[in-house]
Amino acid sequence: MENKTIATNRRARYEYFIEDTLEAGIVLTGTEVKSLRRGKGSLNDSYAQLKEMEVYLYNCHISPYDFGNRFNHDPLRPRKLLLHREQIRRLASKTKERGYTLVPLALYFDQKNRVKVELALARGKKLYDKRETIAKKDAEREMARAFKGKDRG
Numbered sequence: 001m002e003n004k005t006i007a008t009n010r011r012a013r014y015e016y017f018i019e020d021t022l023e024a025g026i027v028l029t030g031t032e033v034k035s036l037r038r039g040k041g042s043l044n045d046s047y048a049q050l051k052e053m054e055v056y057l058y059n060c061h062i063s064p065y066d067f068g069n070r071f072n073h074d075p076l077r078p079r080k081l082l083l084h085r086e087q088i089r090r091l092a093s094k095t096k097e098r099g100y101t102l103v104p105l106a107l108y109f110d111q112k113n114r115v116k117v118e119l120a121l122a123r124g125k126k127l128y129d130k131r132e133t134i135a136k137k138d139a140e141r142e143m144a145r146a147f148k149g150k151d152r153g
Contacts, residue, residue: 003116004109006036009043012103014133016122020094021105024117025082026057029073031065036115038066041107048081048102048119050092055081057104057117081117091121099123 012018028036035041040063048057056078064072083091094100106118125133 031068
């Protein structure tokens with residue numbers, strides 16, 4: 001069975017070199033889950049951070065549930081991520097190294113219909129690295145166009 005993607009962080013692969021990825025659970029309230037089922041989540045500008053040997057997701061926007069009442073949630077509240085202690089220790093040691101950060105790549109429902117976050121250990125790209133990425137994409141696009149044109153001829 002396929003995972004149902006709610007939101008992706010498309011800028012993350014452009015802004016960072018992805019070193020390692022892992023799957024984490026996320027602590028949500030009922031109205032947040034209902035809102036995510038309607039596809040109302042965004043990972044733009046979101047990041048994860050370690051705080052007292054726990055990992056939290058910041059700036060992840062989950063819109064308030066339309067039919068929620070006074071029990072509705074704060075759209076930008078910090079959300080705790082569920083990881084094994086050993087995974088947290090490994091992430092803590094890596095993020096203490098210079099230049100490493102935790103970036104969420106995707107928010108999705110797994111096979112058992114639970115919300116999961118794909119978390120990446122990433123290093124920031126410099127401007128020339130970003131230009132290189134753009135140039136590579138353009139070259140691939142040009143090659144695809146050239147091959148597409150040959151098929152018609």
